[in-house]
Amino acid sequence: MNRQPLPDLANVLRTLGTYGDRLVPAHATDEQLLVVARALEEARRLVTAARSPRCPQHPGAPTDPTDNGRCLFCRTTRRHGAATATEASTADVLTTITDHGEQEAARRYGPRALTLALAAAGRGTHLYPPTQRPAGRDQETSSA
Structure with a gap:
């Protein structure tokens, strides 16, 4: 679960709760209903975002609660x-x-x-090749 949208979702739900007390069916205006409809759409979007995993490479993968909800598969790949x-x-x-x-x-x-x-392939993995020792030096150090 993605926990980032949850604070915004809580705010939207609180806003919707206030309209439950103020919205009287006999006196409801189009503007009030439009605000409620937009808040409901926003709440639905935030719930979808909270349920979707963060990782685009591994949809539906389990998340690690100790690692801010990051994908466990990516964590294993990074580690190994x-x-x-x-x-x-x-x-x-x-x-x-x-x-x-x-x-x-x-x-x-x-x-x-x-x-x-x-x-x-015999190629180096760095920009500069390793330095070569003169051939005679190895023989001198091994005999000493």
Whole structure:
């Protein structure tokens, strides 16, 4: 449940309650009925908004009451990394990088799949390649 519209809904219902006392059937005006009709439409819209989940990716997903009602599925995905990272093939990710760039590949497949594909292709994941040590230095340090 989305709790954001509830304070506004409470205000609209209080306004409607005041009209229940003031609205006399014999003396009701068109203006009063129009105000009541608009308040009822607003109340209906707010109830619909409160019942709808916040997450457009997972309609009807359960929400986490400890996380301000955010989608539990998105929370799990954020915590464990992108769910599609293991499903994406390296070739698909590399094709997307070539055609659309690294940001689009990260959006589609997740950062983990992007990193794995770049590593498998022998590409670095940063702007500057790692520095190379001279060949003789490793031999000197290992013999000492």
